[in-house]
Every structure is written in structure tokens, then in C-alpha cells.
Amino acid sequence: MNIGEILKKLFGESGFAGFFQSGGWQNAIMIVIACVLLYFGIVRKFEPLLLVGIAFGCLLVNVSYFIGLRGDDALYHPNLWSAFLDPTPGNAAYHSYGVILKEGGFLDILYIGVKTGLYPSLIFLGVGAMTDFGPLIARPSSLIMGAAAQLGVFLAFFGANLIGFTGNQAASIGIIGGADGPTAIFLTTKLAPELLGAIAIAAYSYMALIPMIQPPIMKLMTTKKERSVVMTQAREVSKTEKIIFPIVVTIFCVLLLPSTAPLIGCLMLGNLFRECGVTERLSDTAQNALMNIITIFLGISVGATMAGSQFLTLATIKIIGLGLAAFAVSTIGGLLAGKVMYRVSGGKINPLIGSAGVSAVPMAARVSQIEGQKANPRNFLLMHAMGPNVAGVIGSAIAAGFLLSVFGG
Amino acid sequence: MNLFMEVAASGKMISFGENGLTAVLGYAVVFAGLLALMAILYLMGVFFKLRQKKRSEAVLPAALPAKQSAPEPEEPAGEPAPGSAGEIRRFDVPDKEAAMIMAIVADQMGKPLNELRFKSIKEVKKS
Incomplete structure (x- = not known):
């Protein structure tokens, strides 16, 4: 064997040769996309805690494709997950986590936490432990704005069906309008796992872009007079009310839609840890250590679903477009409810807080605050906007529960 | 082994009618759920406000003599400062x-x- 043959053999076995194999160009493009996402996460600070993990997961899966050519060393195997979902009689891999554990790579094993809905639910535990529901309890009418701001979910669902997505896929695309990353991941994993990468990227990208997406709509839909309204301080909420709140919400929402139990249950358990006053250590762990660990696992395993052949499709472009429309329509829905409440309250409620109903805690509330202060420097809307903002979290979980009940069958 | 074979689309296509009905019904369920939750929170609020009122009424007679000797709060002067909320x-x-x-x-x-x-x-x- 001469040196030329040895070098040729080495190149043939290296990952670089994979670029010239069938579909290899798709992985090369995905590597570039992963680097662009890393740039947005690190330099532009777009939801960096999740985007950096997602982008790196995307990088790993598309690089490890080349390793996979030589054998079973790939970090993530979409074909194993396809077999996992294939109910053909005699398919031993159907709904078998044992096969995944035996034959899967590092990212396949991490992905089990996404597939089972474990990571989104545990993220909600942390979100609950970090959220003060006081503004919502003090002004329960905030829930109307949280409900109205789910308009984009159902309009995007309707639109996605019209342009050729299946019911399951349309439901997963629609939930992007809820502006709630964990909920979008939870629902998509259950209903349309093949779209998870595109939907997660769309959801988190638009959440990061809220300060750019919402202000023009807010200005378009409200007058200067409405934006200038200074709201009076809401009543003080007692500790007992804050303790009872998560228990009441859990009982009510889970009885109403049992499929919301993992999300609402974890959100409210986290909040109970925070408010009850006797579980400070658990609250601290849920807010910090656990949240950070799950964020790492969730980000990297969602990124792993962005394999070239699955992500570089026309469907991804449609999802990006529908996601943007869903966000915009949800903002409009929240603002419309805000305007109705402005009228009903005799001008006491600033309609800008309605746009915060699209979840995205606390980014959307901050945007309401900024736009309110632009109209009137003495305006301080942040705490008022937190009411619809956290109502939106509950609203999007109920919307997800409904869609899961209809299509999860 | 083809690592990245196409994955079949999940679920089935639904008709225009089913599509519209599901969208409207879904939005209605979210609204109904959150409106019912709002009613529960209002009731909770009324209960706690009444309880608070009863407590403060019970405490008031005992605290009255002491309160009479306490200095009166100063009236806030003029317009509040930019960014402030409420009164102190x-x-x-x-x-x-x-x-x-x-x-x-x-x-x-x-x-x-x-x-x-x-x-x-x-x-x-x-x-």
C-alpha cells in the first residue's frame, strides 16, 4: 500500500468525505446555520441560555452524521426515533426506550427527556418558582388579556391547516403564538416530533425578537392618549392568597383539561415552593440549579433534531412564516382586549399591558413598560403588565392542553 | 444505514370545517377556562378583603388612643416624580x-x- 492510497483511505473515512456523499451538502449548510445561531446567541444575546445549547446541539448532530457513516457512532439517530413511532406489527422498536438506550447515541439518550415531556415540565417548575403571581391575583381581569392573546395560536393553526399541514402539525405550529418555549416543545414532541427543531427555533427566535416585533403593532393599534394612561397601584396581595393561588389553579385547570397536568402541575408546584415559606431550599434549587441543568439538556437535545435532511425543507420556511404571523396576531389579540378594558374601565387601564398577554415572561411586560414610558415618562407599567404576562403562561398551557386533547388521541 | 431518512408527517389532514371548528372551539375553551379562573380569583379576593376589613375593625378601637397621639402624615406635595408609582x-x-x-x-x-x-x-x- 503506498502513501497515496493510505491518504485516500484516511480521507474516505474522515467526516470531510461526507460532504461529497448523498445529502452531505445539507449537513454542511446546517453547520453554517449552527454557527449563525451561535453568533445570534453569543454576540446578539438572543435568548442565549437556550439558543447557544440548541445551536451547539445542531452543530454536533450534523458533524456526527459523518461519524455515523462509518458505523453506529452517531450522537443522534433520527431513524431510531422514526422506528420508535412506527406502529407496524413486529417492529420491536415501537415505543421502546430500551432500544433507544441500547442502540442510541449520547444525544438520543438526552432526547428521551424531551420525548417524555420531562424537560419542558421541569422548566415550568423553575419558571413557577421564579414567578410572582401577585399582580395577577391583585387584578384577575388580567386573565382576559392572557386569554385574548392566544388568538395567534388558533389563527396560525387554522392557516397551517389551509397550507397543507396535518392537524397534528398545525397544532404544533399554532402554539408558537403562545410565545412559550417549553409549552411549544412539549406539544410538538407529543404531536409532531418531526417538526421539533424548526418549531423550537422559531419559538425561541421570535421570543428574543419581541422588542422588535411588538412595538410597531402597539403603536399602530393604540393612540398616544391610550398609551399615556397611568394606572393606579393594584391592591396588596396577602401571603395566604399567594399560597392558595397555585393550589386553586392546579385543581381547576387540571380538572378542566387533564392533559395540562404536567405543565400546569409543575408550574404551580414551583410557585408553591416559592410562596409557602417552608421550602426555600427547594425553591432555590428549582429556580437555579435544576433550571440550569434542564436548560442544558433541553437546548442540546432540541438542537439535535435539526439534522440537515429534516430541517432544510419547505416546511421549515412555512413554519418560520406562520410563527411570525402567530406572534403578531397574538399581540393584536392582547391589545384588542386591552382596548376593550380601557373603555370598560373608563380609561383607567392602559391597553399596552394587553400585549404582554403573549407569555414570554418577562420580556413582553418589559416592552409594555418601555412603550408606556415613551408615551408618558411618568408611566410605570411593568408590574401591571406582569398580570397579563403570567396569565398568558396559563392561557398557552390551556391552549396546548386543548390541542393535545383533540389531536393527541 | 441512512441516518437521515425522511420522517413521515404525524397525524392526518383535517377538513376545512373541522379546522375552523377546532380553532373557534379552542379559543372559546381558553377564554372560558380563564374567565372561570378569573371569577374564582375575584371571589378569593372578596373573601380576603372582607377578612382583612374585619381584622382591622377589631384592631382599630384598641389602637385608636395611640393613633390620636401619633403625628399626622404629611400631604404629598405637587406632582409625583417621574417613574414613581402610588403615594407614600x-x-x-x-x-x-x-x-x-x-x-x-x-x-x-x-x-x-x-x-x-x-x-x-x-x-x-x-x-
Whole structure:
């Protein structure tokens, strides 16, 4: 064997040769996309805690494709997950986590936490432990704005069906309008796992872009007079009310839609840890250590679903477009409810807080605050906007529960 | 082994009618759910407000003589400062000292001043 043959053999076995194999160009493009996402996460600070993990997961899966050519060393195997979902009689891999554990790579094993809905639910535990529901309890009418701001979910669902997505896929695309990353991941994993990468990227990208997406709509839909309204301080909420709140919400929402139990249950358990006053250590762990660990696992395993052949499709472009429309329509829905409440309250409620109903805690509330202060420097809307903002979290979980009940069958 | 074979689309296509009905029904369910939750929270609020009122009425007669001798709160002067919310009751505390106290409390708590709510500031005189 001469040196030329040895070098040729080495190149043939290296990952670089994979670029010239069938579909290899798709992985090369995905590597570039992963680097662009890393740039947005690190330099532009777009939801960096999740985007950096997602982008790196995307990088790993598309690089490890080349390793996979030589054998079973790939970090993530979409074909194993396809077999996992294939109910053909005699398919031993159907709904078998044992096969995944035996034959899967590092990212396949991490992905089990996404597939089972474990990571989104545990993220909600942390979100609950970090959220003060006081503004919502003090002004329960905030829930109307949280409900109205789910308009984009159902309009995007309707639109996605019209342009050729299946019911399951349309439901997963629609939930992007809820502006709630964990909920979008939870629902998509259950209903349309093949779209998870595109939907997660769309959801988190638009959440990061809220300060750019919402202000023009807010200005378009409200007058200067409405934006200038200074709201009076809401009543003080007692500790007992804050303790009872998560228990009441859990009982009510889970009885109403049992499929919301993992999300609402974890959100409210986290909040109970925070408010009850006797579980400070658990609250601290849920807010910090656990949240950070799950964020790492969730980000990297969602990124792993962005394999070239699955992500570089026309469907991804449609999802990006529908996601943007869903966000915009949800903002409009929240603002419309805000305007109705402005009228009903005799001008006491600033309609800008309605746009915060699209979840995205606390980014959307901050945007309401900024736009309110632009109209009137003495305006301080942040705490008022937190009411619809956290109502939106509950609203999007109920919307997800409904869609899961209809299509999860 | 083809690592990246196409994955089949999940679910089935639904008709235009089913599509519209599901969208409208879904939005209605979210609204109904949150409206019912709102009603529960209002009831909870009324209950706690009544309880609070009863408690303060029970405490009031006992506290009345002491209250009569306490200094009257100073009226807030003029327009509130930019970014402020609500009012603060001050008892024998000049503006500058009140502002300084609030700034120190915010600094020690590590929170921005505009996220804190001060109800009253009262000077405690040593006997």
C-alpha cells in the first residue's frame, strides 16, 4: 500500500468525505446555520441560555452524521426515533426506550427527556418558582388579556391547516403564538416530533425578537392618549392568597383539561415552593440549579433534531412564516382586549399591558413598560403588565392542553 | 444505514370545517377556562378583603388612643416624580431624608427602587 492510497483511505473515512456523499451538502449548510445561531446567541444575546445549547446541539448532530457513516457512532439517530413511532406489527422498536438506550447515541439518550415531556415540565417548575403571581391575583381581569392573546395560536393553526399541514402539525405550529418555549416543545414532541427543531427555533427566535416585533403593532393599534394612561397601584396581595393561588389553579385547570397536568402541575408546584415559606431550599434549587441543568439538556437535545435532511425543507420556511404571523396576531389579540378594558374601565387601564398577554415572561411586560414610558415618562407599567404576562403562561398551557386533547388521541 | 431518512408527517389532514371548528372551539375553551379562573380569583379576593376589613375593625378601637397621639402624615406635595408609582405616607420625615432612606433600602436589598413599594416612613423618636 503506498502513501497515496493510505491518504485516500484516511480521507474516505474522515467526516470531510461526507460532504461529497448523498445529502452531505445539507449537513454542511446546517453547520453554517449552527454557527449563525451561535453568533445570534453569543454576540446578539438572543435568548442565549437556550439558543447557544440548541445551536451547539445542531452543530454536533450534523458533524456526527459523518461519524455515523462509518458505523453506529452517531450522537443522534433520527431513524431510531422514526422506528420508535412506527406502529407496524413486529417492529420491536415501537415505543421502546430500551432500544433507544441500547442502540442510541449520547444525544438520543438526552432526547428521551424531551420525548417524555420531562424537560419542558421541569422548566415550568423553575419558571413557577421564579414567578410572582401577585399582580395577577391583585387584578384577575388580567386573565382576559392572557386569554385574548392566544388568538395567534388558533389563527396560525387554522392557516397551517389551509397550507397543507396535518392537524397534528398545525397544532404544533399554532402554539408558537403562545410565545412559550417549553409549552411549544412539549406539544410538538407529543404531536409532531418531526417538526421539533424548526418549531423550537422559531419559538425561541421570535421570543428574543419581541422588542422588535411588538412595538410597531402597539403603536399602530393604540393612540398616544391610550398609551399615556397611568394606572393606579393594584391592591396588596396577602401571603395566604399567594399560597392558595397555585393550589386553586392546579385543581381547576387540571380538572378542566387533564392533559395540562404536567405543565400546569409543575408550574404551580414551583410557585408553591416559592410562596409557602417552608421550602426555600427547594425553591432555590428549582429556580437555579435544576433550571440550569434542564436548560442544558433541553437546548442540546432540541438542537439535535435539526439534522440537515429534516430541517432544510419547505416546511421549515412555512413554519418560520406562520410563527411570525402567530406572534403578531397574538399581540393584536392582547391589545384588542386591552382596548376593550380601557373603555370598560373608563380609561383607567392602559391597553399596552394587553400585549404582554403573549407569555414570554418577562420580556413582553418589559416592552409594555418601555412603550408606556415613551408615551408618558411618568408611566410605570411593568408590574401591571406582569398580570397579563403570567396569565398568558396559563392561557398557552390551556391552549396546548386543548390541542393535545383533540389531536393527541 | 441512512441516518437521515425522511420522517413521515404525524397525524392526518383535517377538513376545512373541522379546522375552523377546532380553532373557534379552542379559543372559546381558553377564554372560558380563564374567565372561570378569573371569577374564582375575584371571589378569593372578596373573601380576603372582607377578612382583612374585619381584622382591622377589631384592631382599630384598641389602637385608636395611640393613633390620636401619633403625628399626622404629611400631604404629598405637587406632582409625583417621574417613574414613581402610588403615594407614600411620611411622619415627621423631610423629603430628602425619605428619598435617602428609600435609596439605602433599595441598595441593601439589591433591587431597583422602582420595583419596591414603600407604604410609609416614620421617625421613631427615642424616649
